[in-house]
Amino acid sequence: MNKLLVIGTFSALSLVAACGSKKEGGGAGGGTADTSAGGGPVTLNASGATFQQGAQEVTIEAFTKANPKIKVNYGAGGSGKGRQDFADQVVDFACSDAPYKDTDLGKVKGGDFYYFPNVLGAITVSYNLDGVDKLSLSAEVIAKIFQRDIKKWNDPAIAADNAGGTLPDADIVVAHRSDGSGTTENFTRYLDKAATGVWKLKAGSTVEWPSDTQAGNGNSGVAQIVKSTKGAIGYVDLSDAKASGLKYASIKNQAGKFTDPTAESVSAAGDGIEVDDKLLFSALNAKGDASYPITAQSWCMLYAKSKDPAKTAALKAYFKYMLTDGQKLLPEIDFAPLPKSLQDKAVAQLDKVQ
């Protein structure tokens, strides 16, 4: 009761404050406070993977242009944050590069929910090395670099993957994510799969990196370290790596071919995936000559039931867009759309949301 009174008093004050700030405002947020009324503006709050931040940004921009009454905020705080916020019902939907662990499912407070796969993308191994424009790496060498077994760029193991090229006698600076990250989870799971026996740090959204490595916040934070530090190497999603002007390595795939990360090589990796009935799958270390091996996937999650019909309608509209028209925007920013069959399954699943 008291709380209501306090809120009431302060909302009167907030009106004053809001009026005060109107001259900067321009009124894009719409006048009244009531967002739940039919036809009024609706705001959807989401948080999650920075891996698909670029994809979300492009999708949201196009979607809100067509639906000006719906606002979507995507806070890219990492997959871990997305899962946590979604479980705590702090957000309306969340996106993650990895599903909940079975042990964490009990923490999801809002009841049943669905996974909607929405994007495929490459995780690059980006580097900053003057005079080296082409670098080829195998999973074993990447594993040794990131666990600090290899500390120099001219190490024979790296040279073996790069016949003909010359590598400088420079120290390697390893950059990784400081936040809980689906990109980390997919990257380490790839190393766990493809460099079995060599990779010792296990796989997970956070792993115990050697103490002399640097960490950045988000894909962009890692990209910034790589970009500004000579001799640095780090894992960054293709979209962010390209937009930041980073150089990235060709990675040896399961078929033994060195492949560059591109929308095509990612699509090739997506062709061979096996999807279960929750729409969960892994595109890592896929078969096929043209497949880029560190191809990751990402999901957005939605509760099966929600209390607010206006919000549910807006959420479904946004997801529908993301899974259909939004898919066409992905190659522009170096992500790959889902295979058509998976798109259809995801759209069909959307009907179950009420």
Added chain:
Amino acid sequence: MSQSVLHPGLDLRRKRSWRSTKSLLMSVLMGLSVVAVLIPLIAVMYAVISRGAGVMFASFPEFFTAEIPMISRKAGPGMGPAIVGTLLATGGATLIAVPLGILGAVYLHEYGGTTKFASIVRFMTTVMTGVPSIVMGLFIYLTWTMKFGYSAFGGALALACLMLPVVISSTEQMLRLVPTNLREASYALGASKSRTIVSVVLPAALPGIVSGSLLAIARAAGETAPLLFAVGAATAYNPHLFTEANTALSLQIFSNATSSFVAAQERAWGAALTLMTLTFMLTVIARIFTARFALKR
């Protein structure tokens, strides 16, 4: 401790020339330390102004009015929602902390005096001043945000917690400067104690209180850590204090500072210039109040 002039360190028997050279040398070192303080200030101001103004005036006035681009790698304005968010959170904090802080100081100086309770409160106010801002942020997350979700108000609460002890201390200092005979004159005219405080003491101390509060507001407007967990990460305008995620200039600077995109970094510089202008303006106004109207010691 003895403060005798005949300090053991003072040995006047040494040769005068060496002693004055040493004195000169130390004076030069002192002068150099002034330079050492001013260099980073000037370097930061130069970087913020040169990089920030470019962004700001490349698209003027859209930088202040346009929404924050959803696609952070794209060049272009603006910081409108962050400005509104900063004003909301800081304004909300001001509305909470300044009245409460003044009342608290009124209690300490006008009622409490040297009583045990007043001494404890005074002591704890000092303690509260030292609480790291990130701790305040966590505290508000645990007690407010977990129940009510992201909003500018959560940020306002955290900032208010930081401002409260500052306002209390600075106001109490100002109340101390109000001459006792003013109060006595008011009582002699038949005014009650509360009436005396409201219509005589506070008006007399007002310029100093305003100045102290403005400095506290300026500090609060620049804070990031308290907002980190409470405000959220909106890119669109949210004029509502209590509902939905918001953003703030400091939060935008923090997130864009770690970005690898040139466009995002540029917006961070622009936001930094905006924020610094805001805090400097508040500081300058506070100075004017102190210089023009305040009671002198």
Added chain:
Amino acid sequence: MIDLRGKSAHADRAFRWVAVGAAALVLLVLGLIAVVMTDKARPVLAEMGLDFFTSTRWSAPDVLYGALPFIWGTLYTAAIALAIAVPVSLGVALFVTQIAPRWLKKPLVYMIDLVAVVPSVVFGLWGVLVLSQHFGLGRSFLTAGIILAVMITPIITSLAREVIETTPASEKEAALALGATRWEMIGATVLPHSKGGLVGAVMLGLGRALGETIAAALVIGSALGQITTNPFAPGNSMPAVIANEWGEADDMHKSALIALAVTLFIITIVVNLIATSIVQRSMRRSRGKV
């Protein structure tokens, strides 16, 4: 105008209680912080015991939370900051009070106070995009220490200035009259006179450096578990870890971060308490003397 005379007794009492309530709010908030935070820190302390403070492994997936590297990082960066800020602040305070001509004094004080108004995130931005990149420092303990030094210098300076200004002119003049040079005068009167207050000022600066979050989070390098005295190594500090890891943390991890916050809270409070009592005692003593 409201006429309060009729109800003045009631109004008086009501006003008094409102004021008492506002003052008590300080106790309430501090009490709540202590209770809420300690309560939420309990799970990790129950799990880790004293290892929380002594172990060097911090690994959320293994539910291992050893905070020692971050405690080290916090103390080490603060030490670097003090090593830079203390001589500089002292130099500035002495310059302003003993050397600077009258016309220069005020603008100088204003300029230095201006440093205190620059938001810490702006220093962080400058640190990460300019200082660490163009001066070859990288993200490291040293970079964080430098930024912290810049931030605490105005705090130490302004307090040191106040303390130094309480030196009785008579003592200074006596020293000069005996033929002491300016530096000898400072060494013989100003410094011994203000010693206590200066220590307090430095402690207050230390308190601020320990709790500073955002600037440190941006430039310290966010390395895991690094206990080294190499200032060029990337490291981490308690507040930076909280800011960077909170978002994705699960319940136990959150509890660990809150326990970090409690540790930080206790350290800074103790430092600040010592500082305040030193400053107050020395101010009182010097005022009493004059």
